[in-house]
Amino acid sequence: MNRLLTTLALTMMFVGPVLAQDKAPGSAGMLKTAEEVLARYVQVTGGKDGYAKIKSYISTGTMEMPASGLKAPVKTMGTMKPLTMYMSIDLGQFGGTTEQVVTEKATWSASAIQGTRVLTGSEEAQMKRAAAMFPELTPEKFFKEMSLEGVEKVGDEDCYKVKLTPKEGKPEMVFYSVKSGLRLKNVMTMQSPQGEMQIESQSSDYRDVGPIKMPFKAVQKFPNGMSMSMVTESIEVNKPVDDAKFKMPAAVAKQLEK
Amino acid sequence: MKQLLLLVTAMGLIGHSSLCGEDPAAAKNVTALNVQSFDKVWSLVKERHWDSEAVGESWDRARDELRPKVEAAADQDAARKVIGELIGRLNQSHFAVVPKEVYEEIEGDDDDGNNDKDGYTGLVIREREDKLIITQIHADSPAAASVLRPGWTIEEVGKRTVADFLKVARVTTKDGPMTRQTMIGLLGEKRSRGSIGDTLKLKCTDLEGKSHDVELTLTKAPGTRVKLGNFPEMQVAITSKVDDNGIGYFAFSSFFDPQRMMEAYDELLSKSSTGLVIDLRGNHGGLVILPPAIGSRLSGEGGKMGRMQMKGAKINLLMNPWADPYEKPVAILIDECSISAAEILAGGLKDLKLARVFGSRTAGLVLPSTFERLPNGDGIQYAFADYRSASGDTLEGIGVTPDEEVELTTDAYKKAADPVFARASEWIQSQSD
Numbered sequence: 001m002n003r004l005l006t007t008l009a010l011t012m013m014f015v016g017p018v019l020a021q022d023k024a025p026g027s028a029g030m031l032k033t034a035e036e037v038l039a040r041y042v043q044v045t046g047g048k049d050g051y052a053k054i055k056s057y058i059s060t061g062t063m064e065m066p067a068s069g070l071k072a073p074v075k076t077m078g079t080m081k082p083l084t085m086y087m088s089i090d091l092g093q094f095g096g097t098t099e100q101v102v103t104e105k106a107t108w109s110a111s112a113i114q115g116t117r118v119l120t121g122s123e124e125a126q127m128k129r130a131a132a133m134f135p136e137l138t139p140e141k142f143f144k145e146m147s148l149e150g151v152e153k154v155g156d157e158d159c160y161k162v163k164l165t166p167k168e169g170k171p172e173m174v175f176y177s178v179k180s181g182l183r184l185k186n187v188m189t190m191q192s193p194q195g196e197m198q199i200e201s202q203s204s205d206y207r208d209v210g211p212i213k214m215p216f217k218a219v220q221k222f223p224n225g226m227s228m229s230m231v232t233e234s235i236e237v238n239k240p241v242d243d244a245k246f247k248m249p250a251a252v253a254k255q256l257e258k
Numbered sequence: 259m260k261q262l263l264l265l266v267t268a269m270g271l272i273g274h275s276s277l278c279g280e281d282p283a284a285a286k287n288v289t290a291l292n293v294q295s296f297d298k299v300w301s302l303v304k305e306r307h308w309d310s311e312a313v314g315e316s317w318d319r320a321r322d323e324l325r326p327k328v329e330a331a332a333d334q335d336a337a338r339k340v341i342g343e344l345i346g347r348l349n350q351s352h353f354a355v356v357p358k359e360v361y362e363e364i365e366g367d368d369d370d371g372n373n374d375k376d377g378y379t380g381l382v383i384r385e386r387e388d389k390l391i392i393t394q395i396h397a398d399s400p401a402a403a404s405v406l407r408p409g410w411t412i413e414e415v416g417k418r419t420v421a422d423f424l425k426v427a428r429v430t431t432k433d434g435p436m437t438r439q440t441m442i443g444l445l446g447e448k449r450s451r452g453s454i455g456d457t458l459k460l461k462c463t464d465l466e467g468k469s470h471d472v473e474l475t476l477t478k479a480p481g482t483r484v485k486l487g488n489f490p491e492m493q494v495a496i497t498s499k500v501d502d503n504g505i506g507y508f509a510f511s512s513f514f515d516p517q518r519m520m521e522a523y524d525e526l527l528s529k530s531s532t533g534l535v536i537d538l539r540g541n542h543g544g545l546v547i548l549p550p551a552i553g554s555r556l557s558g559e560g561g562k563m564g565r566m567q568m569k570g571a572k573i574n575l576l577m578n579p580w581a582d583p584y585e586k587p588v589a590i591l592i593d594e595c596s597i598s599a600a601e602i603l604a605g606g607l608k609d610l611k612l613a614r615v616f617g618s619r620t621a622g623l624v625l626p627s628t629f630e631r632l633p634n635g636d637g638i639q640y641a642f643a644d645y646r647s648a649s650g651d652t653l654e655g656i657g658v659t660p661d662e663e664v665e666l667t668t669d670a671y672k673k674a675a676d677p678v679f680a681r682a683s684e685w686i687q688s689q690s691d
Contacts, residue, residue, distance in 0.1 A: 069487025093486055095516045095547060113520050114547065115554045115578035197571040223570020224306065224642065251581035 030178070034146035037160045037176050038136040044181035046212030051137050053211045055080055056241050061232040063089060070094055074230065077241040078102070078131055085131035086245040101246060102131040108252045116251040122169030123192040129166065134212075136183075142166055149173070154184045154202070170196075182206055183215075198223055210237040288634070289329065292337035295632035296328040299341055299355075299640075302630065303348070306642045308567045312348055320347045334358075334634055341636075350641065351655055352627035358635030376493070377454040377476030382540060383412060383446030384593065385427075385439050386666050390420050390446065392462070393593075393666055394539070394676060400474040406462065409671025410470075414461040415449045440621040443595040447540070452476050465668055484515045492544075497537075498522040505686055506530025507679075509537035513544030513599040520551060527555060533587040533686030535679060536603075539617060543598025546626070550577045552603055556612045558583045563606030566626070567644040575602065577610075587689040588613040589682035592660055596620040602645065605658040609648045615660040616682045622657030 031037050042048060058077040064070065072092065078085035085102040096112040107119040107127050119127055128142075129135050135142045145165040152161045152175065159175035166172070172188035183203055190197045199222060203215035216232040300321050307313040324344050331337035338355050345353040380399020383390055390412040395401045413420060427441040450458065456476045463469055481495030494515040500506045506526045510519055527534065536552070550563050560579035565572055590604045590613045601620045607613035625641035632638055646652055662685070664670070664678045674680035 065487075069489070093484065093515070093517055094545075113516050113551045115551070115580055117560070117576075117578040194574045194576050195565070195572045197573070224568050254581045255579055 030151075031148070031160060034148045034162045034164075035139075037148060037162050037181075038139055038146070040181040041136045041176055041183055042134070044213070045134075045206075048137070050211035051134060053238070055238050057133070057209075057235055057237050058239050058241060059232055059235040061230055061234075063228060063230050065226065065228045068226075077245065078133075079241060080132075083128065083131050084241075084246055085127070086241070099245075100127065102127050103246050103248070106248060106252060106256055108249070110249060110251075116249055116255070117193075118252055118255045119192075121191075122166070125166055125168040126188075126191065133214075139164070145171075151178065157184065159184055182213075209235045288334060289331070289337075291634040292331055292334060293325070293328050295634040295636060296325060296337070296341055296344065298630075298632055299344060299638050302638065303345065303353075303640055306569060306640070307348075308569050308642070308644050310569075312350075316347070320344055334636070337634070338636060341638075345638075345640075350625075351623070352625040352639060352641035354639045356637035356639060358637070375451055375453065376478050377452045377456055378479035379450040379458055379474045379476060381406070381446070381450045381474075383415075383443070383450060384595075384666065385423070385442040388420070388424060390415075390423060390442070391666055396480070398480075400477055404472055404474060405470060406460070406472055406474075407464065407671075408675045409666075409668060410462045410464050412460055412462050413469075414459075415446075416459060418449065436623065437594060437621065439594040439618075440597075440623070443540070443593070447595070451479070454478050465672055481511060482515070482518070486514065486545075489514075494518075496522050498526045500526070500529045500531075501683075503683070503687060504530060504532035505683055506534040507537065508534065509539075510541065512542055513546075513548040513603075516545060516548060516551070519548065523552060523555070527584045530584075530586065532690050533589065534584065535589045535591060535682050535686070536613070537591045537679070538596045538600040538604055539591050539593040539678070540595045541597070541600035542595070543600050543602075546575065546599055546602070549599050549603035549606060550575045553577045553607055553610070553612060554580050556580070556584050556588060556607070557610070561610050561612075562648045563610070564602055564645060564647045567646070568642065575606070577606075587686045589686055590615045591678050591682060592617040592620050592658060593678075594618055594621055594657075596658070597623050598626075601653050601658050602647075605647050605653055608658060608661065614662070614682075614685060615658065616662045616664055616685070617660050617678045618663060618666075619659050620653075620657040622653060622655045624653040 031040065042051065056077070056079045059075070061074045063072045063074050070091070073090050074087065076085065076087045082104045083102065084104070086099065088097055088099045090097050095114070098109065098111040100109045101107065107124040108116060109119060110116040132142065139146060143164045144167050147163045149161040149163050151158050153159065154175045158178040160178060162174045162176065163171050164174055169191055170189040172186055174183060175185040176183050185200065185202045187198065187200045190199050199220050201218055201220045203218050205217040206213045206215050214235060218230045220228045304313050304317060324340050327340045328337050331340060338357060342355050345355070378399065380396035380401040381392055382394035382396070384393045385391070392406060392408055392410045392412065395406060395408055423442055423445055427438045427445065431438050431441050452458070454476055458474045458476065460472045460474065461469065462472060479493060479495070481493045483491050484494045485491040492512060492514050495511045496515070496519055497507065497509040506529060508523060508526055513519070546566070553563055554560065554577040557577060558579055558581070561577045563575040563577055565574050588607070590607060592600070592604050592615060596604060597620070601622070601624050604615055604620060608615045624645045626643045626645070627639055627641040630638055645654065662681060664681050666677060670677035
């Protein structure tokens with residue numbers, strides 16, 4: 001019995017690399033470079049022409065942390081030119097509303113409980129990549145290096161594993177489906193003065209939003225085993241955004257002066 | 259929950275396993291449950307402990323060595339000792355086996371089956387030199403309406419004598435991280451609470467040495483019931499007031515009602531023209547986001563209050579710079595029942611020199627921990643993160659030492675009903691002169 005298991009294990013070990021070889025980047029039908037993978041993502045989610053039509057967006061959704069029982073409404077809005085983003089999370093009794101804002105002049109977070117903080121360095125860069133929503137469209141703006149690392153499964157699906165090294169901050173690994181071209185997962189190191197934390201985020205439920213496709217569900221997993229989900233309920237594009245949301249608070253201006 | 263478990267343990271309610279003498283089939287089942295419990299404890303610690311070295315090869319070896327002992331354990335009590343030995347190998351606080359009898363006692367805590375513990379006396383009891391002292395009496399409480407006054411010593415609480423308290427505290431704190439004074443403070447809280455309408459008989463001695471027999475009828479404790487997500491519902495009382503000297507006073511029973519707490523705090527800061535006292539005595543902690551939020555209002559520069567080390571992440575407790583910080587003197591009051599987040603706030607503001615700390619050393623129970631039930635009915639308490647102060651020191655097992663120790667002697671109570679507050683108030687006024 002033991003011998004049979006050993007033989008089976010050896011067979012599996014042998015078969016593994018052969019199967020992987022069939023799906024290796026550059027083999028027949030497979031993409032060869034990170035640039036190609038990113039370009040395909042842009043293509044399958046609407047193409048450059050589709051993205052060019054997006055001027056602004058407003059979305060609503062719900063964030064949920066099952067471990068703590070936290071459920072909070074989230075509202076996001078922004079413009080593509082200039083690059084802006086406003087996101088508010090209403091934590092209710094857990095701590096009121098928390099806002100994160102990206103403008104041309106500054107990036108900040110503000111909370112009734114914790115106060116206001118200007119974000120700089122890699123933390124600001126991360127926020128700007130999030131504000132861009134589709135960094136694949138203009139990767140040269142955000143990343144100094146990109147490389148195709150191989151093919152790995154995300155769930156049952158083969159994915160291109162692309163290493164993206166931002167101009168500021170640590171590299172992130174992004175996984176794009178070989179079959180659909182969609183971005184299914186990314187693993188990144190969140191950096192802020194509060195510390196570093198590796199977060200794995202899985203995207204799903206892609207739906208049409210005007211001329212492009214966007215994921216309506218994201219689940220983030222933290223190193224301590226906790227998770228957080230973000231379910232988007234609606235996204236409207238090219239509707240006017242509320243300029244008042246982007247007005248710099250006095251506390252931010254004061255911090256910038258220093 | 260944690261506090262309740264410790265208290266019930268402390269009151270000597272833990273009995274021995276009642277499994278002896280059961281039939282062989284039942285014993286076999288008990289053994290299986292004990293082994294499952296051992297495996298669960300080992301896995302929980304392996305998966306969630308922040309220090310991979312502490313749960314590396316030595317932790318694997320501990321399992322290999324001790325698992326056969328659990329398999330051979332004659333009863334649950336013996337298995338409990340082996341699991342205790344397993345977690346003892348970590349040599350860290352906040353790891354403990356909670357016998358199932360403790361849970362049973364909690365679940366049926368009241369004789370009448372009523373678990374409503376909203377009733378209180380308003381007494382704060384602490385131990386000094388083997389004596390139980392009433393250190394504070396809450397305003398508008400049954401104790402405040404009685405002849406009792408701060409500084410009186412207590413000879414008996416209900417049927418329990420001072421010797422009973424001391425004995426229980428001595429036994430239960432022998433091997434754990436909790437000090438005897440902290441345990442007695444918690445026992446005092448436990449014994450001075452109950453259901454609304456219950457009565458509590460006390461035998462006391464006043465400041466002149468005269469004996470008094472007092473009976474208090476418990477009334478509804480102040481505060482609001484707060485339920486946040488999956489956390490157990492908690493009663494949170496917030497006191498916010500300014501005295502005639504312009505000194506603000508801010509006290510809250512736990513860090514558990516962020517919005518209401520911070521609204522009251524912000525309003526108080528705007529009114530406290532001379533200085534502020536934050537009273538953390540008897541505060542058992544709560545949400546860890548709140549100490550930095552409270553501290554941030556005191557600094558235009560911001561700062562780091564400390565750091566939590568969890569598995570795969572180090573989280574700094576960051577105080578954001580406040581645009582219009584409060585710049586009057588701030589005093590923090592602490593005692594041996596200031597626990598967890600209360601210690602983080604006191605230690606953080608002391609390190610950053612944003613406040614002066616008065617009172618007595620805190621509990622030194624800072625590691626965030628949680629409880630889970632095991633297949634055999636026992637429970638396990640385990641810490642899942644380490645905490646270091648801004649200066650890099652651990653507070654665990656050490657606590658926060660006040661800048662000014664205030665002794666709670668009879669003489670001190672003859673001069674002031676609350677000697678700790680009086681000293682803090684005096685210091686604030688001296689700063690503004």
